[in-house]
Amino acid sequence: MFRRATSLLARPIISSARARTRPFSTDLPATEAGDSNFIENWKKLIPNIDPPKTPLSFMQPRPPTPSSIPTKLTVNFVLPYASELASKEVDMIIIPATTGHMGVLPGHVATIAELKPGVMSVHEGNDTTKYFVSSGFAFIHANSFADVIAVEAVPLDHIDQSLVQKGLAEFTQKLSSASTDLEKAEAQIGVDVHSALNAALTG
Amino acid sequence: MASQTAAVPFWRAAGMTYITYSNICANLVRNCLKEPHKTEALTREKVHFSLSKWTDGKPQKPTLRSDTPED
Numbered sequence: 001m002f003r004r005a006t007s008l009l010a011r012p013i014i015s016s017a018r019a020r021t022r023p024f025s026t027d028l029p030a031t032e033a034g035d036s037n038f039i040e041n042w043k044k045l046i047p048n049i050d051p052p053k054t055p056l057s058f059m060q061p062r063p064p065t066p067s068s069i070p071t072k073l074t075v076n077f078v079l080p081y082a083s084e085l086a087s088k089e090v091d092m093i094i095i096p097a098t099t100g101h102m103g104v105l106p107g108h109v110a111t112i113a114e115l116k117p118g119v120m121s122v123h124e125g126n127d128t129t130k131y132f133v134s135s136g137f138a139f140i141h142a143n144s145f146a147d148v149i150a151v152e153a154v155p156l157d158h159i160d161q162s163l164v165q166k167g168l169a170e171f172t173q174k175l176s177s178a179s180t181d182l183e184k185a186e187a188q189i190g191v192d193v194h195s196a197l198n199a200a201l202t203g
Numbered sequence: 204m205a206s207q208t209a210a211v212p213f214w215r216a217a218g219m220t221y222i223t224y225s226n227i228c229a230n231l232v233r234n235c236l237k238e239p240h241k242t243e244a245l246t247r248e249k250v251h252f253s254l255s256k257w258t259d260g261k262p263q264k265p266t267l268r269s270d271t272p273e274d
Binding site: 081098117132134135136151152154157158159160163164167181182184185186188189190193194197 | 212213214216217218219224225226227228229231232233234235236237238240241244247
């Protein structure tokens with residue numbers, strides 16, 4: 001009910017900053033929680049009732065971009081059913097982007113990368129944890145936070161080599177016998193995923 | 204800068220959306236898992252839903268579907 005309150009209240013009040021141009025979100029400083037403009041206007045119109053909390057006040061502000069490059073990368077690796085890594089501080093992650101395997105170090109430029117089926121490795125000191133990611137996205141923010149989201153991610157030792165070989169053979173055969181565009185695309189996807197799985201197990 | 208028309212991936216050229224592509228990839232990966240993890244993953248992703256078509260403002264008989272994730 002209050003979702004449209006901000007826009008409804010803003011309309012009759014002529015705000016001075018009419019033509020507000022927004023800078024890129026990476027350049028914005030971390031804003032304080034709460035929508036101060038909304039609260040001010042509310043207090044003017046309805047001084048007796050406390051202003052309702054807007055979604056903005058529930059959100060934690062984005063940690064600001066530090067002036068010097070931080071030493072660690074904070075990774076949030078999430079799946080639809082579980083949060084694999086939540087704000088884990090690591091040295092480097094290598095993500096399988098569609099443009100190739102990409103290493104992300106602290107201080108990396110802000111990037112959005114689409115992931116292809118492949119291995120993601122998380123490097124922390126001398127340990128490396130590898131996951132096979134089916135597909136997803138990686139958002140790297142300017143303040144050395146990385147959010148990797150995937151639909152399915154498994155540690156490499158959960159993968160069965162023989163099933164992968166069988167799948168690869170099956171899809172290569174389907175690819176040669178496919179007729180419609182859609183069938184060809186599906187078979188191609190099958191071949192891509194299985195070859196990536198194979199490479200992950202043998203590489 | 205790249206030209207205005209970026210190269211489309213092959214699955215989009217064939218009329219598939221990203222979500223379909225992503226789900227197919229995820230299913231293929233799930234099918235290649237070793238045993239206890241494979242059954243866990245497949246049971247986790249099962250969907251059950253009941254679908255009813257409406258005509259003249261009244262719902263018709265619902266069809267209950269417990270589809271395996273392939274569909």
